[in-house]
């Protein structure tokens with residue numbers, strides 16, 4: 165049995181936590197008195213299965229089971245982590261903590277999803293206050309990596325370290341606040357923006373849609389990749405941050421914003437916001453909007469993955485962490501059995517790889533095979549350092565056969581066989597499976613090149629030796645079905 169997490173309160177946020185834990189291989193136990201909790205979490209899990217596994221390029225561990233329990237005592241027995249996500253009412257949370265103290269193992273971390281309360285408010289009067297800390301996530305919890313970790317002096321350093329390690333192991337980024345404040349960092353910031361938006365609607369300056377457009381067509385895109393300070397540094401031009409502040413600092417003294425004033429939430433204002441929001445987004449159900457949001461987030465994060473930047477760099481680090489458990493290796497010398505085709509990919513199909521037919525689109529088959537070829541190159545020593553030194557392989561020919569469909573979130577495996585590995589030549593045959601199903605085969609011919617002359621040239625001896633080793637080991641396998649077939653031949 166895998167590691168166990170308990171989810172106390174399984175609404176929007178608790179459901180997101182349940183999905184993140186379960187899809188990262190944890191057993192999840194849910195306590196929520198709402199009889200609808202099972203259905204609601206099931207729907208969140210469904211969205212999460214489509215989107216989270218394909219964020220990275222390495223398959224997540226086997227999904228853990230999510231079970232529902234009638235008592236807190238049953239849900240939290242044997243857990244390493246308890247995540248409280250009950251409604252945002254201090255009296256209710258304190259009641260829940262008092263009960264948790266009676267049943268949660270002393271070693272476990274109890275994280276609270278609270279958006280606004282300070283950990284000291286949650287810890288007050290508890291038998292073991294050191295167990296409780298704020299672990300404030302962002303919706304959708306299964307996709308967004310940020311979690312604000314807020315602690316007090318009551319939290320033992322070792323427990324805080326363990327909390328960070330567990331959250332990191334879920335692919336999250338624990339931002340450990342230097343000290344507790346109301347609403348932590350991100351919500352304090354978001355509230356300022358929200359306040360301004362309410363004024364703009366109230367004063368008839370902009371509709372909800374116009375405000376959203378102001379964000380998503382402009383600074384929202386910048387924020388997603390560089391945040392605020394790095395963006396402004398770049399905006400300052402070559403002179404950087406100091407120049408930026410000198411130029412725009414005086415504006416802060418002008419009454420551009422409403423500062424701390426909050427518009428009164430009159431019925432008229434609420435009606436205006438709700439009506440404008442209906443006009444803007446009413447054509448879609450909330451579930452549809454969630455799926456649109458998830459697909460967009462996956463696309464943005466995978467673009468950042470390619471650039472090794474921001475949330476994408478974080479995902480790459482997570483991939484490296486889980487890679488050993490996935491069975492992938494980085495060098496031929498690490499292979500236990502040379503005689504079989506080499507596992508060169510074990511990944512889930514990203515949401516952004518689907519086409520209008522609802523299955524993996526053809527160009528992504530080539531992307532998956534190309535990534536697998538890159539891994540094989542890395543495994544024979546043609547890695548980033550070698551390429552920086554001026555040698556590499558160029559693909560000169562590819563033949564892909566599409567034999568079966570692949571769907572979002574489905575785990576695909578690619579095994580690569582070296583047909584010819586000799587001198588400058590590398591001839592590969594790859595098979596892509598989803599479980600037992602053969603989805604596709606890819607046959608590729610590559611030539612080793614000198615990156616300076618851009619012409620074919622022999623590889624370095626250690627690269628050729630590793631390739632030959634594989635080619636010789638694979639030579640005794642029967643010819644793969646489909647090898648050398650022309651277009652249309654089945």
Ligand SMILES: NC(=O)c1ccc[n+]([C@@H]2O[C@H](COP(=O)([O-])OP(=O)(O)OC[C@H]3O[C@@H](n4cnc5c(N)ncnc54)[C@H](O)[C@@H]3O)[C@@H](O)[C@H]2O)c1
Pocket residue numbers: 172173174175176177178195196197198201248249250251252253260277278279280300301302303
């Ligand atoms: N919604 C967000 O965007 C967001 C983001 C970050 C953090 N949070 C925080 O997460 C927490 C939960 O918010 P939510 O949006 O998921 O609310 P929600 O209303 O969707 O879910 C709350 C769940 O708690 C359950 N519940 C009520 N009493 C309970 C009890 N005594 N024991 C166990 N379960 C109980 C309810 O049945 C419900 O399913 C709040 O503290 C909130 O501040 C919310």
